[in-house]
Amino acid sequence: MNIDPETVRAFSGAFLLAMLVLCIGLVVAMSSKTSAYARADRFSLRVRLPYGTTATRDSVARRGRVSSLTTAITMLVTTVVLSPLLLTPVAASPAFPIIVVIPLLVATGFASAVVNVRERLFRPAPDAPRVARARALGAVDYLDRFRLVLPWVLAVAAALAFTALALQWVRQPARVDDAFAAAAVFxxxxxxxxFAALPAVERLVLTQPQPASDTLELAWDDAFRTTALSALRLSAALSAWLACALALGALWLGADVLFSTFASQVPTWGLIALTFIYPSTGRRLRTNLYPEWLRRPVAPEGSPA
Structure with missing residues (x-):
């Protein structure tokens, strides 16, 4: 069923307005110092790290507030920058929300990396004791191999999907959905x-100093570093997934009307799944990143606690 382009444009305008209101609300909410402590406490539970001292809790809350506020402002600025798209033919495309969401999600991922590079979690006094890792750590020390490899697997899948889309475009262009194809190209x-920027930005995050006075402070810094690296991989995985899903959607929508609903929902399902794989709210660290006194052997499955 064909929808009037002006109706689609109106829906696009309403979507963008809703995004602006949401982003403004997020900026206001993330500005609160009180809520920063509540978010820090939830983060502490998810990464399974105690504070140790009140000063550590203050530092974690401050760092979390800066990171959340930066992300919210990045979303707001990106949405404003994308607003002129309403004046272009893109606004009349059913894929407009996805076209807006792609740079929005990517920008927030890189914003997390920028905060990690610029902000120091702890600032020990010059005469305070310092601790450091025995060796330089790489991304594989912070993220498991599945999360490291997944974006590249999705990139290969996207390349294959585009190959199929290109072949179909040459053979039967009428059976390719133009709106989804344009969004897929974007x-x-x-x-x-x-993907071109990922190695350099990731290396920049990994080479930043980690001033810490004890192993617990070092673990806290690693927790935020893990979150930043996860956000970068999420940006890559999301962009590759959307390119793949939209290319396949352009083929399905053009092939058979029965696939319309399914094809239009696949990108969203993938987005939701990836946010669980790369959570931005913290997750348990890899065992080697915890202080020795916090490491616990994992009992075999089915054994008594």
């Missing part, structure tokens, strides 16, 4: 940029 361009 996602692919964003994905190429993200």
């Amino acid at each position: 996602a692919a361009v964003v994905s190429v940029v993200v």
Whole structure:
């Protein structure tokens, strides 16, 4: 069923307005110092790290507030920058929300990395004791191999999907959905940029100093570093997934009307799944990152506690 382009444009305008209101609300909410402590406490539970001291809790809350506020402001600025798209033919495309969401999600991922590079969690006094890792750590020390490899697997899948889309476009262009195809091309361009920048930005995060006075402070810094690296991988995985899903959607929507609902929902399902794989609210660290006194052997499955 064809929808009037002006109706689609109106829905696009309403979507963008809702995004602006949401982003403004997030900026206001993340500005609160009181809520920063509540978010810090939840983060502490998820990463399974105690504070140790009140000063550590204050530092974690401050760092979390800066990170959350930066992300919210990045979302707001990106949404404002994308607003002129309403004046272009893109606004009349059913894929407009996805076209807006792609740079929004990518920008927030890189904003997390910027905070990690610029902000220091702890600032020990010059005469205070210092601790450091015995060796330089790489991304594999912070994220398991599945999370490291997944974006590249999705990139390969996207390349294969685009190959199929290109072949179909040459053979039967009438059976390709133009709106989804255009959105897929946009996602692919964003994905190429993200994957090209990923190694350099990731290296920049990993080479930042980690001033800490004890192993617990070092573990806390690693917790925020893990979150930043996870956000970067999420940006890459999201852009590759959307390029793949939109390319396949362009084929399905053009092939058979029975696939319309399914094809239009696949990108959203993938987005939701990836946010669980790369959570931004903290997750248990890899065992080697915890202080020795916090490490616990894992009992075999089915054994008594």
